Amino acid sequence: MVGKLSYNKMLQFRENLPAYKKKENILDNIDKSQVLVISGETGCGKSTQIPQLILDRAMNNMTGANVRILVTQPRRIAASSLAMRVAKERAEMLGISVGYSVRLEKVESRPRGSIIFCTTGVLLTELEVNQALSNYSHIILDEVHERDTNVDLAMAVLKQILKKRKDLKLILMSATLDAEALSTYFDNCPVVFIEGLAYPVTDVYLEDILKLTHYQIKKEVLKKHKMQKWKKFEKKVQSREANELEQYIKHNAEIGPWLESIKNNIPLDVYKTLKDPEIEAFNIDLIVVLLKYICNGEPGAILVFLPGIGEITKVMRCMELSGFFNERHEIYPLHSKLATLEQHKIFMRPPLGVRKIILATNIAETSITIDDIVYVVDCGRIKVSGLNVEQNISTLKTEWVSKANLHQRRGRAGRCQPGICYSLLTSYRAQKLADRLLPELQRSNLLEPVLMVKKLRLGLAYTALQTVPSPPAEKTVESAVRHLQKCGALYKTETLTPLGWHLARLPVHPAAGKLLLFGALFGCLDRAASVAAVWSYKDPFLFVMGKEFEIKAVKRRFAMGEPSDHVAMSEAIMQWESCSYRDRRSFAYDHFLSNNTLELLVDMKKQLGENLTQMGFLSSSDLHAQWENRNWNNMSLFKAIVAAALYPNVAQVRWRNLKSVKKHTSIKAVCPVDGKVRIHKSSVMTCLHGTQRREGICNNPGANWLVYWLKQRMSDLFLIDVNLVYTLPLLFFGEFSVKEDLENPEDCLMSITKTINVRCNKNSANTILKLRILLDKVLANKVTKTCPHSVKQSQFEDVVLKTVIELITAEDEQADYIEDDVSGASDDNGR
Structure with a gap:
């Protein structure tokens, strides 16, 4: 009785909403057309009422069991809050006729006669395993005018599905400005306008x-x-x-x-x-x-x-x-x-x-x-x-x-x-x-959209992305494909590699995903997850006017003498996590860190751990597990897997004034395409003075290469978040090929990138090549196993990984460097 009174009270409220008042017009158009655009002003009730109107009429016609409605929203909070609101309007608890599904959070509704609210990303995940969407009778894409990547890809895929499934209904809900354009994209389908309340x-x-x-x-x-x-x-x-x-x-x-x-x-x-x-x-x-x-x-x-x-x-x-x-x-x-x-x-x-x-x-x-x-x-x-x-x-x-x-x-x-x-x-x-x-799609680098296209098996990236309402530039698509091929996510045929399948399933940038996977495999997961969270959100270090020198000193202490911004950021997060809850705020304040940002980063780390567990890559979501962090303090290895994750974002390095006590030690970075670039002033690698080196701020300078997270145009072209490495990490984890050195027959050339080679004697090159082949086999085996991946490896795998780790560590602990000459010149091969 109470439920009925509550329902009737909510029904009176619903009947005053413009969307409810237009129900006959809306439902008639849904009956007549496979696709309908509904354009409504804010507050008209379209998000809450349209799904209910469809379900209620089906139930009244005794066909409710044939109806299951999927409603997408661009954000988690919209999906969950709308589900709660609609359940309240129906005088029900969540989980009966209304449910929701967002990343890592779900309330299932009954399988028939129901409405499920979800993010657009969840719809794309559903399309990955069920391309016919056979479980659903109606798909409602809400807030289509926002035109984010997921919405555009969903529209392109749904347009193809509608040709095969004539019984499937698609309703697009949008702000007024985009209604006609959406109608045109879906073959001039009808448009219903709803005024606001x-x-x-x-x-x-x-x-x-x-x-x-x-x-x-x-x-x-x-x-x-x-x-x-x-x-x-x-x-x-x-x-x-x-x-x-x-x-x-x-x-x-x-x-x-x-x-x-x-x-x-x-x-x-x-x-x-x-x-x-x-x-x-x-x-x-x-x-x-x-x-x-x-x-x-x-x-x-x-x-x-x-x-x-x-x-x-x-x-x-x-x-x-x-x-x-x-x-x-x-x-x-x-x-x-x-x-x-x-x-x-x-x-x-x-x-x-x-x-x-x-x-x-x-x-x-x-x-x-x-x-x-x-x-x-x-x-x-x-x-x-x-x-x-x-x-x-x-x-x-x-x-x-x-x-x-x-x-x-x-x-x-x-x-x-x-x-x-x-x-x-x-x-x-x-x-x-x-x-x-x-x-x-027209203003992003397309790495994640291309992976999504591949995960959905839509064919060649450029061809697939031409089917969206506003296609991106061909050059941008080609650049994204090349990048993914270089980092090992795509074969030359543009199909996903085993690594690429895992990266496509993680809701993060491919570099962050690769770092997570390698962190789990090589035993430094907590540190890797800390950096992956930063790449997915933001750096926890604050900028305080007048305190620039103190902030840089704090960063260098966190870097523990390593020429790496990523060591500094991971150490800052891990030390903050190790503090008691009561002491965290003061630790953050003393070290120029944002406590709010750190809280969010730690929450994101937990989500990433749950993602890896759902994928079967971890046996549990505990990022602090002993086996997954067996090499947590090997900074040489950690810098190497950061380099593996960021490849092909590689630049050459030349050191200046490395032996001088009076002059500032600095590095000059050169990118293969852009030439000279600057390292951002926030990096631990800017302005290394000789006395500071003696104090242990940078124990081991001299690496010949750096990898970077971002190349961004500001007042100049800057590299942001850099990590200096020696040669072996790039040979073990980057593109790899060997060719004859015509100038020196005793040597051969091994590629760092297509435009950069290093010279090596043939015996050493042969050894590295054999080890690289064995390492590729181990990594391929790890990423193609089902569950769980992060278990103690076989003796063969253990020997291969141990050998690679020892070589990388030994190379990193020496001080072999190239100091810039007066002219700063180097040959085309970067030798």
């Missing part, structure tokens, strides 16, 4: 925000510390002044006409502030000032959109230091790395007299609905990963949002009463934004 939302742009808050930019003052540094200080001032002048001219040339047109309608101080280009930069102080202004007004929850987790942390810190926000304010971060339980706290209504403030990334733009949001603060920025297609160089920039983003974000306000959207960009800038961001 929301109170009016007032838009307040930057020019009005400055009027309301009386905010003015605080100019940083450059301070002179010592007279002997005056020239350096003066140069810094001149450089900053020149840069500011250039920005000022560019800024005012762009917005000048608009600004003059509103000059008479705004106060003079606002006019002057708008002329300063800094006002359009991301400004934490202005955000906090605006939050104070809102909190002094009418009650209502606030949702703040910020570019990333780093900005969320900074704003929370600034709010804390302001002294304004107290027990009358509940502040919640919201981003994809939070545990599911933590994410769901945002839906709870606070006690009377307490204001809820949510600091979120663009995860809050779509799918999730927080009913009590009255105010939205939109910083107008978003973090976008990109790619320079011509140079194949990755970029990560904070950029202006698109008009589609603005529209989605303002739609979060006004759910329970009239709302206000404060946008921290001018009304002029809002009109100039792009309609939408580029699809992810």
Whole structure:
């Protein structure tokens, strides 16, 4: 009886939603067409109602057992929260007619007459084993307008499946901007538009925000510390002044006409502030000032959109230091790395007299609905990963949002009463934004999408990726295929190798996946998982203005004398983990580490351990198990498997002033394609002074090669997160071929890459070649076994791995190096 009353109460609420009111139109179109695009405004109820309408009608027609609906969402929190909401509307517990499935978390629904919410990645995993999707009658792709890689690949595959399965129904749900384009892609299928259900939302742009808050930019003052540094200080001032002048001219040339047109309608101080280009930069102080202004007004929850987790942390810190926000304010971060339980706290209504403030990334733009949001603060920025297609160089920039983003974000306000959207960009800038961001496939390096194409058995990468709605450039696809062939994931025929199959199943970058697998095989799993987590998220080290020298000193201590950023980051994480829970925060503070980031990294390590266990690669998900960490303190081996994971990201190294006590020791790095590159200043390998070497900061310099995690264009072309290695790791784990040395018949040339060779006498080369063949057999055997992989190897495997480890360790512990000559010249073969 209670359940029936609860159901009827929820039904009354549902009947007022625009999506429910259009049920006859929607259901008729689903009956008539195999594919339907539903375009709905935020808050119309499409995500919760459409699946229920389909299921309810089938049950009323006594055909419910024939219906199983799969609904995809771009993010974990959206899938789980929608499942909970729909179960509540049906007056049920999760697991009856409604369930959800996200990575490492699942609540099964009954096999028939049910709805399952999942991430798009889970759908692709299902397609890997069941390409006909025979368990499902309806597939609903929600938030298709986001156009991430998984959504585009899912659409391409589903388009092919629909030709074979005429009984399968596909419903695409999207924001209004993309509806017609989606219809065209699916052969001009019908489109149903649903209006929104929301109170009016007032838009307040930057020019009005400055009027309301009386905010003015605080100019940083450059301070002179010592007279002997005056020239350096003066140069810094001149450089900053020149840069500011250039920005000022560019800024005012762009917005000048608009600004003059509103000059008479705004106060003079606002006019002057708008002329300063800094006002359009991301400004934490202005955000906090605006939050104070809102909190002094009418009650209502606030949702703040910020570019990333780093900005969320900074704003929370600034709010804390302001002294304004107290027990009358509940502040919640919201981003994809939070545990599911933590994410769901945002839906709870606070006690009377307490204001809820949510600091979120663009995860809050779509799918999730927080009913009590009255105010939205939109910083107008978003973090976008990109790619320079011509140079194949990755970029990560904070950029202006698109008009589609603005529209989605303002739609979060006004759910329970009239709302206000404060946008921290001018009304002029809002009109100039792009309609939408580029699809992810057109702005990423495609390593993971190509692996997904191979896992789904879709054929040649370029051919398969031409079938998505917005295909990537051919050059980008070719570059990704070559990279995967070089790192051992693909054969020359573009089919997956045994290693490639494992990498395709891990939800991380291929380099991170390879590091995990090799860490498990070679007995340094905990250290490898620490670095893999960093590559999947971010470096835990903080940047503190004025403390650069101290931070670098801390990093070098963590590096334990090794020329490796990866040793430093893994040691920092492992030492933090070994602290008691009570001491972790102070350890992080003392070592310039972000405690929040470290907590997330450790959670990610646990997830990676569970992934490896599910794959059958580990017998348990314990990353600290003794056998999997039998070589945890062999840094020579660890650097070698990092090199194996990062190959073919290889550069040559020349040392300068290595024997000098007075001059700074430095290294020059040269990439085969790009020529001279710079090592990022955050690396432990920058500015190694002779006295510092004597103190053990870099015990063993002189390696001839470095591998790097990222090559990124900033003020210059930088290598980020580097690891110096000798030659053998690259010969054992990279591409390998031997050819005659025409200049020296007694020697031969072994390849590091296609353009770099090393000279070696024939006997040694023959020995290395034999050992390489044996090692390949051992590794191939390990990755093709079923379960478990990480068990003690046979005597043959033990001898091979032990020999390789001993050789790598012996080579790394010697000090054979190449010091740069005066001209810095080297021959084409890098000998």
